[in-house]
Amino acid sequence: MGIVLGPNRYGKAETRVVRVTRDGDTHHIKDLNVSVSLSGQMEDVHLTGDNAAILPTDSQKNTVYAFAKKHGIGEIEEFALLLARHFVDETPTISHARVEIEEYGWSRIPGKSGHSFVRSGTEVRTALVHSDGTGGTGTGGTGNGESVISGLKDLVVLNSTGSEFHGFVQDEYTTLQPTTDRVLATAVTAQWRHRGVDAEFAKSFAEARRCLLEAFAETHSLSLQQTLYAMGRTVLETQHGICEIRLAMPNKHHFLVDLQPFGLENDNEVFFAADRPYGLIEGSVLADDAPDAPAAWT
Amino acid sequence: MGIVLGPNRYGKAETRVVRVTRDGDTHHIKDLNVSVSLSGQMEDVHLTGDNAAILPTDSQKNTVYAFAKKHGIGEIEEFALLLARHFVDETPTISHARVEIEEYGWSRIPGKSGHSFVRSGTEVRTALVHSDGTGGTGTGGTGNGESVISGLKDLVVLNSTGSEFHGFVQDEYTTLQPTTDRVLATAVTAQWRHRGVDAEFAKSFAEARRCLLEAFAETHSLSLQQTLYAMGRTVLETQHGICEIRLAMPNKHHFLVDLQPFGLENDNEVFFAADRPYGLIEGSVLADDAPDAPAAWT
Amino acid sequence: MGIVLGPNRYGKAETRVVRVTRDGDTHHIKDLNVSVSLSGQMEDVHLTGDNAAILPTDSQKNTVYAFAKKHGIGEIEEFALLLARHFVDETPTISHARVEIEEYGWSRIPGKSGHSFVRSGTEVRTALVHSDGTGGTGTGGTGNGESVISGLKDLVVLNSTGSEFHGFVQDEYTTLQPTTDRVLATAVTAQWRHRGVDAEFAKSFAEARRCLLEAFAETHSLSLQQTLYAMGRTVLETQHGICEIRLAMPNKHHFLVDLQPFGLENDNEVFFAADRPYGLIEGSVLADDAPDAPAAWT
Amino acid sequence: MGIVLGPNRYGKAETRVVRVTRDGDTHHIKDLNVSVSLSGQMEDVHLTGDNAAILPTDSQKNTVYAFAKKHGIGEIEEFALLLARHFVDETPTISHARVEIEEYGWSRIPGKSGHSFVRSGTEVRTALVHSDGTGGTGTGGTGNGESVISGLKDLVVLNSTGSEFHGFVQDEYTTLQPTTDRVLATAVTAQWRHRGVDAEFAKSFAEARRCLLEAFAETHSLSLQQTLYAMGRTVLETQHGICEIRLAMPNKHHFLVDLQPFGLENDNEVFFAADRPYGLIEGSVLADDAPDAPAAWT
Missing domain, CATH: 3.10.270.10 (Urate Oxidase;)
Structure with a gap:
C-alpha cells in the first residue's frame, strides 16, 4: 500500500x-x-x-x-x-x-x-x-472553468399560521400529533448558481431575495419541504439566469405551551421557541437544462 | 471566624x-x-x-x-x-x-x-x-422599592468620517499616531433608568433610540467618550422621565491599511475591521436630581 | 425549461x-x-x-x-x-x-x-x-452502500518553536518576511474513513488521535501543509483499517510583537494571538488502494 | 435640572x-x-x-x-x-x-x-x-485601595445521582413533580476575594479548585443552592486567606425522557440535555469578619 x-x-x-x-x-x-x-x-x-x-x-x-x-x-x-x-x-x-x-x-x-x-x-x-x-477577464465567456454562486444566510422568517403537518408515517416511535395550524419558522440559507459569470448581480440578488420572501409568505404549507421547493421554484421561474438553487432551512420549532393545568386555553397564541433539537430540511431545485457543475458548490 | x-x-x-x-x-x-x-x-x-x-x-x-x-x-x-x-x-x-x-x-x-x-x-x-x-399594582406610586430600566444592545453604528483622536497622553509605551480623520464604529449597549414605573414605554423607547442615533451621527467626535456623553445627554435633555443612562461602547477599531508597499495611496478608503483587542468605553450620564438607586442596575 | x-x-x-x-x-x-x-x-x-x-x-x-x-x-x-x-x-x-x-x-x-x-x-x-x-446488521459485509468516518474537532495544539516559513512565491503584494522560527498553532479538525464498518472504533480512535498529536509535535515544520501531511500519513501508516483522512487546520497566527519602540528585544517570547484573518489549510491523505467513496463525506 | x-x-x-x-x-x-x-x-x-x-x-x-x-x-x-x-x-x-x-x-x-x-x-x-x-509595590500592605479576586469559569460538572428536589412551594403555576433522584449538572463560575494582595496565588487557586470539585461531588444535594453553599463554605474553611466567594451556577437541566410510549422503562438512564431555559443560582459565602469591599467586584 x-x-x-x-x-x-x-x-x-x-x-x-x-x-x-x-x-x-x-x-x-x-x-x-x-x-x-x-x-x-x-x-x-x-x-x-x-x-x-x-x-x-x-x-x-x-x-x-x-x-x-x-x-x-x-x-x-x-x-x-x-x-x-x-x-x-x-x-x-x-x-x-x-x-x-x-x-x-x-x-x-x-x-x-x-x-x-x-x-x-x-x-x-x-x-x-x-x-x-479559463474564463479570464477579457473573454466574457460563460467560463467552462468558472462558476458563480450567489446567496444569503440568516434570513430569519416566521409564519404565525398557514402551516399544517399531518398524514405522515406512523412507526413505533411516532408520538407526534398531526396539526392543521402551527407556527413555521426558519433561518433561510440559500445559494443559487448562475448560468454565466456576467449576470446583473445586484438586480438578480434583489429579485431572488424578494421571491424567497414572497414564496415563504404566500405558500400555504403542508410541510417545510413544500415551502422550500416553492421558494426555489419561484426563483428559477422568474430569474432565468439562475439554473440551480440550494436551500437549507432548519425547522425552528415553536411548541404550543400546554396551559390547561392553569385553566387556560392556548388557541395558538403562546409558544415556546426551542433551540435544539431542530428539524433540518435541505434541498435543491434545478432547471432541467442546468449544466452539470458539482464542483461549483464545494 | x-x-x-x-x-x-x-x-x-x-x-x-x-x-x-x-x-x-x-x-x-x-x-x-x-x-x-x-x-x-x-x-x-x-x-x-x-x-x-x-x-x-x-x-x-x-x-x-x-x-x-x-x-x-x-x-x-x-x-x-x-x-x-x-x-x-x-x-x-x-x-x-x-x-x-x-x-x-x-x-x-x-x-x-x-x-x-x-x-x-x-x-x-x-x-x-x-x-x-411595595409599588404594587394598585398604587401607581413611584415605587420606592421598584425600578424600571429600559435599554437596547447590539445597535451597531459607524461614522466613516467626522472623528478625530489627538492630544492624548504620551508615555513610554505610546506609539499611536494622532489622527484628524478616522472611522468610528461601535456596538451600543444602552440602559436608561426611569424616574417612575408608569412611563409611556413604547414612545420613550422610540425617542431614546432616535436620540442615540442622532447624537452619534451628528457629533463631530474628538473622542469616543465625547460621543458617548453627547448620546446620553441628548436622551436626558429630551426625555425628562429618564434620570440616568449608562452606555457601554466598544471601539470597534477600523485600521487604515498600509497600501504604500503596493504603490497605492489609502486616503481613508480601505480599512481592516479588527476583532480583538478593542477599546471599551463605559460611562453614565445623570440628571443632577436623579434619585439614588444603585440596586436598580444589578 | x-x-x-x-x-x-x-x-x-x-x-x-x-x-x-x-x-x-x-x-x-x-x-x-x-x-x-x-x-x-x-x-x-x-x-x-x-x-x-x-x-x-x-x-x-x-x-x-x-x-x-x-x-x-x-x-x-x-x-x-x-x-x-x-x-x-x-x-x-x-x-x-x-x-x-x-x-x-x-x-x-x-x-x-x-x-x-x-x-x-x-x-x-x-x-x-x-x-x-445493504450492509444490514446481519451481513457484517464491508458495506457497499455503507461508510463510516470517524474524527475529532477542536483539538487545539501549539508548537512554540520548530516551525519555519520561507522560500515562498514573491509577487507584487508580498510583504511577509521569511522566518526560521515561529509559533505554529492550529485547531485540528480530522476525519478518517474506515475500509469496513466493523472496526474496533475505540482503539482506532485512541491510536489515530495519538498519531495526530505525535506527528504534530515531532515534525520540524517548514509549512503547515507539511505538518498536515505528516499527521495524515502517520495515521494511515499505523492504522491499516483507515484508507483516507481529511484534515482542516486553520493557521492560528501568533504574531511576534514589535517591542523595539520600548527598547526591548523580543526573542520569540511575546506574541499577539490573532483572531482573523487566519490561514486555512485543508488536505487529504489517501492509501493508493482506497476505494472510491466521495458520498461518504457529504 | x-x-x-x-x-x-x-x-x-x-x-x-x-x-x-x-x-x-x-x-x-x-x-x-x-x-x-x-x-x-x-x-x-x-x-x-x-x-x-x-x-x-x-x-x-x-x-x-x-x-x-x-x-x-x-x-x-x-x-x-x-x-x-x-x-x-x-x-x-x-x-x-x-x-x-x-x-x-x-x-x-x-x-x-x-x-x-x-x-x-x-x-x-x-x-x-x-x-x-495606595498599596504600591513596596508596601506589601493589605491594600486599602487594592483588591484581588481570583476565580474560574466554565468548569462543567455533573452528578448522575445523589441529587433530590422536593418539598418546594406549590403555587397555581406549579406542575413540577418532586424527585428523589435526578441528574445535577452545572457550569461553575466562581470568584473568590483575598484578604490581602500577597497570597500564594498558584497554591490558593489549586486548593480552591480542588475544594469546589470535591464539595460538588460529595454533597448529597437536596437543592442546587445547598450544593453551591457547600462549595463556597469548603473553600472558606480551608483557605483562610479568602474572605468571600461568589458562585453563579446554571442548573443545566437534564430531563428524563419519557420512554413509556415505546414500552420502555427509563430508570434514570436516558436524559435530554436542554439548552434553554435554565435555572440560574447565584450566591455568595462570606467569612463573618470579611472586610467590606463591594467595589472589588465591579
Missing part, C-alpha cells in the same frame, strides 16, 4: 475589509469578509515543506486590500471573480482559485450626516466563486 | 416565549427572552437544602407562559413589572424579584399575508425591572 | 442525549449530539406537501432516545450505524440515512464518588455514517 | 498575549486575555473631547506586551497587580485601574518535544484586580 496526497487547498480566510467611497459629503460603505482558497502544484509543499509554489496567505490578504482600493468593490460576485482570476492568472503554480465573500448590510442613519450608518438586519449576503482562469 | 450566607438570588433564565395576537387575518407577534431572579428567605435552602421557601424555577417559567396568555404582552417593561410584582405578592417567602427581558424585532414581509414576518435588525430591546412589591 | 427537484434530505439535527449506565455505585456517562438526515421517495412532499413518505423528525428524535435505552451507547460509530440501518430498514420510503454524532468527553472527579464528572477538554469526537441498508 | 457625568471608565479589552519562556529545550507558555479599565480625571474628555488626560487604549495594549517581556508572566493575579499599579503610578490623570485576566490552560503533548502543547479543558482561570495605587 502506498500513501498519496489527495485533494487539497489553502488560503487566507476571513479577511475583514471595509471600503469607504465618497461622493462629496455622501459616503458609501461596503463591509465584507473575504476567504480565499487556492490549489495547484501542491505536492512538494506537503511532502517536503518546499514552499516554492506557495503564494503566502498573507499576500492573499494584501491582495484583497489592494484590490479594494484599485478596483473598488462593486457587487461581491464581481469582486470575487476579480480576485479569483488574479490568483490563477498571476501565480504560475496556482491553477484554481475559490473565493467566498460575506457582505454585511448597512443603512443610513436618518438625518443630515451623509457618513453615518447603522447595521441592518441579521441577514448576510454571500458569494462563492470558482475560477481556473 | 464564622461563615455566613451573603447576597443571593435564583430563578429561571432565558425562557423564550413567542406570543401571537390576531386582529382578523392580521397577526402581531412578540418574541421575548425572559429571565427571572428571586430572593427572600433563602437561609434554609442554602444551609440544609430545605426547599420550603423555594418557588421552583419551573413554576416561574410556567408563570411567564400563563401571563403571556392571560395578560398578553404589551411593552416589555410592563410585562416585567407584572411578573415581578406577582412573584413578590403571591409567594410569602419571596421579598424581591428581578425580571430581565430581551425583545427581538420582527417586520412584516411585504405582500398580502398578514401573518408573515422577517427578523429585523441585529439590535435587541431590553428591560430590567426590580420590585419588592 | 422545466424545473425539477434535485438532491435533498431532511431529519432531526442536534438531539442531545446523555446516557447513564450503572455498575453498582460506579456510573458511566455518554454525552452525545446526534443529527439524522434521511432521503428517499421525497418527490411528493416537495411538490404537493403530501407527507405519506415522511417519518417525522420528532420520531427520529424519539428513536435516538429509545435506542439509547434499548441498545445502550457503545462507540459512537456503532450507535450511528444502528440508527442509520434502522431508519432504512424499517421505513419503506427511506432509502438512505446519514447519521452524524458529536461526543463530549467527561472525566471522573477524583475522590470517593463514583457518579461525579467534569468535562474534559475542548475537543469533540465525531462520527459520520451513511447507510443504504 | 442639570446634567452631569456619572461613573465611567475606559480601557483596552481582550488583549491576547502568549508568552513563551525557555528552559533549554523545555518551553513554558502562558496564554492570557487581558482587559484594562482606567478611571480618573475624565470630565474634559466627556464634555469637550479634550484628550489631555487620556492614556490611549493602544498604549495600554503596548504596556501589556512590554510587561510580558520585562517582568515575565507569573500568576495572573500578580501580573494584573503589576499592570494596575503601573497605570495609576505612572499616569498622573489616572487614579484607579481595574485589570481583568483570563488564562487558558495548556498541557504538554506526551513525547520527546519540549515545545508542544495541547489546550486542556474548557475551563478558564480568572483574575480581577483593582488598584488606586
Whole structure:
C-alpha cells in the first residue's frame, strides 16, 4: 500500500475589509469578509515543506486590500471573480482559485450626516466563486472553468399560521400529533448558481431575495419541504439566469405551551421557541437544462 | 471566624416565549427572552437544602407562559413589572424579584399575508425591572422599592468620517499616531433608568433610540467618550422621565491599511475591521436630581 | 425549461442525549449530539406537501432516545450505524440515512464518588455514517452502500518553536518576511474513513488521535501543509483499517510583537494571538488502494 | 435640572498575549486575555473631547506586551497587580485601574518535544484586580485601595445521582413533580476575594479548585443552592486567606425522557440535555469578619 496526497487547498480566510467611497459629503460603505482558497502544484509543499509554489496567505490578504482600493468593490460576485482570476492568472503554480465573500448590510442613519450608518438586519449576503482562469477577464465567456454562486444566510422568517403537518408515517416511535395550524419558522440559507459569470448581480440578488420572501409568505404549507421547493421554484421561474438553487432551512420549532393545568386555553397564541433539537430540511431545485457543475458548490 | 450566607438570588433564565395576537387575518407577534431572579428567605435552602421557601424555577417559567396568555404582552417593561410584582405578592417567602427581558424585532414581509414576518435588525430591546412589591399594582406610586430600566444592545453604528483622536497622553509605551480623520464604529449597549414605573414605554423607547442615533451621527467626535456623553445627554435633555443612562461602547477599531508597499495611496478608503483587542468605553450620564438607586442596575 | 427537484434530505439535527449506565455505585456517562438526515421517495412532499413518505423528525428524535435505552451507547460509530440501518430498514420510503454524532468527553472527579464528572477538554469526537441498508446488521459485509468516518474537532495544539516559513512565491503584494522560527498553532479538525464498518472504533480512535498529536509535535515544520501531511500519513501508516483522512487546520497566527519602540528585544517570547484573518489549510491523505467513496463525506 | 457625568471608565479589552519562556529545550507558555479599565480625571474628555488626560487604549495594549517581556508572566493575579499599579503610578490623570485576566490552560503533548502543547479543558482561570495605587509595590500592605479576586469559569460538572428536589412551594403555576433522584449538572463560575494582595496565588487557586470539585461531588444535594453553599463554605474553611466567594451556577437541566410510549422503562438512564431555559443560582459565602469591599467586584 502506498500513501498519496489527495485533494487539497489553502488560503487566507476571513479577511475583514471595509471600503469607504465618497461622493462629496455622501459616503458609501461596503463591509465584507473575504476567504480565499487556492490549489495547484501542491505536492512538494506537503511532502517536503518546499514552499516554492506557495503564494503566502498573507499576500492573499494584501491582495484583497489592494484590490479594494484599485478596483473598488462593486457587487461581491464581481469582486470575487476579480480576485479569483488574479490568483490563477498571476501565480504560475496556482491553477484554481475559490473565493467566498460575506457582505454585511448597512443603512443610513436618518438625518443630515451623509457618513453615518447603522447595521441592518441579521441577514448576510454571500458569494462563492470558482475560477481556473479559463474564463479570464477579457473573454466574457460563460467560463467552462468558472462558476458563480450567489446567496444569503440568516434570513430569519416566521409564519404565525398557514402551516399544517399531518398524514405522515406512523412507526413505533411516532408520538407526534398531526396539526392543521402551527407556527413555521426558519433561518433561510440559500445559494443559487448562475448560468454565466456576467449576470446583473445586484438586480438578480434583489429579485431572488424578494421571491424567497414572497414564496415563504404566500405558500400555504403542508410541510417545510413544500415551502422550500416553492421558494426555489419561484426563483428559477422568474430569474432565468439562475439554473440551480440550494436551500437549507432548519425547522425552528415553536411548541404550543400546554396551559390547561392553569385553566387556560392556548388557541395558538403562546409558544415556546426551542433551540435544539431542530428539524433540518435541505434541498435543491434545478432547471432541467442546468449544466452539470458539482464542483461549483464545494 | 464564622461563615455566613451573603447576597443571593435564583430563578429561571432565558425562557423564550413567542406570543401571537390576531386582529382578523392580521397577526402581531412578540418574541421575548425572559429571565427571572428571586430572593427572600433563602437561609434554609442554602444551609440544609430545605426547599420550603423555594418557588421552583419551573413554576416561574410556567408563570411567564400563563401571563403571556392571560395578560398578553404589551411593552416589555410592563410585562416585567407584572411578573415581578406577582412573584413578590403571591409567594410569602419571596421579598424581591428581578425580571430581565430581551425583545427581538420582527417586520412584516411585504405582500398580502398578514401573518408573515422577517427578523429585523441585529439590535435587541431590553428591560430590567426590580420590585419588592411595595409599588404594587394598585398604587401607581413611584415605587420606592421598584425600578424600571429600559435599554437596547447590539445597535451597531459607524461614522466613516467626522472623528478625530489627538492630544492624548504620551508615555513610554505610546506609539499611536494622532489622527484628524478616522472611522468610528461601535456596538451600543444602552440602559436608561426611569424616574417612575408608569412611563409611556413604547414612545420613550422610540425617542431614546432616535436620540442615540442622532447624537452619534451628528457629533463631530474628538473622542469616543465625547460621543458617548453627547448620546446620553441628548436622551436626558429630551426625555425628562429618564434620570440616568449608562452606555457601554466598544471601539470597534477600523485600521487604515498600509497600501504604500503596493504603490497605492489609502486616503481613508480601505480599512481592516479588527476583532480583538478593542477599546471599551463605559460611562453614565445623570440628571443632577436623579434619585439614588444603585440596586436598580444589578 | 422545466424545473425539477434535485438532491435533498431532511431529519432531526442536534438531539442531545446523555446516557447513564450503572455498575453498582460506579456510573458511566455518554454525552452525545446526534443529527439524522434521511432521503428517499421525497418527490411528493416537495411538490404537493403530501407527507405519506415522511417519518417525522420528532420520531427520529424519539428513536435516538429509545435506542439509547434499548441498545445502550457503545462507540459512537456503532450507535450511528444502528440508527442509520434502522431508519432504512424499517421505513419503506427511506432509502438512505446519514447519521452524524458529536461526543463530549467527561472525566471522573477524583475522590470517593463514583457518579461525579467534569468535562474534559475542548475537543469533540465525531462520527459520520451513511447507510443504504445493504450492509444490514446481519451481513457484517464491508458495506457497499455503507461508510463510516470517524474524527475529532477542536483539538487545539501549539508548537512554540520548530516551525519555519520561507522560500515562498514573491509577487507584487508580498510583504511577509521569511522566518526560521515561529509559533505554529492550529485547531485540528480530522476525519478518517474506515475500509469496513466493523472496526474496533475505540482503539482506532485512541491510536489515530495519538498519531495526530505525535506527528504534530515531532515534525520540524517548514509549512503547515507539511505538518498536515505528516499527521495524515502517520495515521494511515499505523492504522491499516483507515484508507483516507481529511484534515482542516486553520493557521492560528501568533504574531511576534514589535517591542523595539520600548527598547526591548523580543526573542520569540511575546506574541499577539490573532483572531482573523487566519490561514486555512485543508488536505487529504489517501492509501493508493482506497476505494472510491466521495458520498461518504457529504 | 442639570446634567452631569456619572461613573465611567475606559480601557483596552481582550488583549491576547502568549508568552513563551525557555528552559533549554523545555518551553513554558502562558496564554492570557487581558482587559484594562482606567478611571480618573475624565470630565474634559466627556464634555469637550479634550484628550489631555487620556492614556490611549493602544498604549495600554503596548504596556501589556512590554510587561510580558520585562517582568515575565507569573500568576495572573500578580501580573494584573503589576499592570494596575503601573497605570495609576505612572499616569498622573489616572487614579484607579481595574485589570481583568483570563488564562487558558495548556498541557504538554506526551513525547520527546519540549515545545508542544495541547489546550486542556474548557475551563478558564480568572483574575480581577483593582488598584488606586495606595498599596504600591513596596508596601506589601493589605491594600486599602487594592483588591484581588481570583476565580474560574466554565468548569462543567455533573452528578448522575445523589441529587433530590422536593418539598418546594406549590403555587397555581406549579406542575413540577418532586424527585428523589435526578441528574445535577452545572457550569461553575466562581470568584473568590483575598484578604490581602500577597497570597500564594498558584497554591490558593489549586486548593480552591480542588475544594469546589470535591464539595460538588460529595454533597448529597437536596437543592442546587445547598450544593453551591457547600462549595463556597469548603473553600472558606480551608483557605483562610479568602474572605468571600461568589458562585453563579446554571442548573443545566437534564430531563428524563419519557420512554413509556415505546414500552420502555427509563430508570434514570436516558436524559435530554436542554439548552434553554435554565435555572440560574447565584450566591455568595462570606467569612463573618470579611472586610467590606463591594467595589472589588465591579
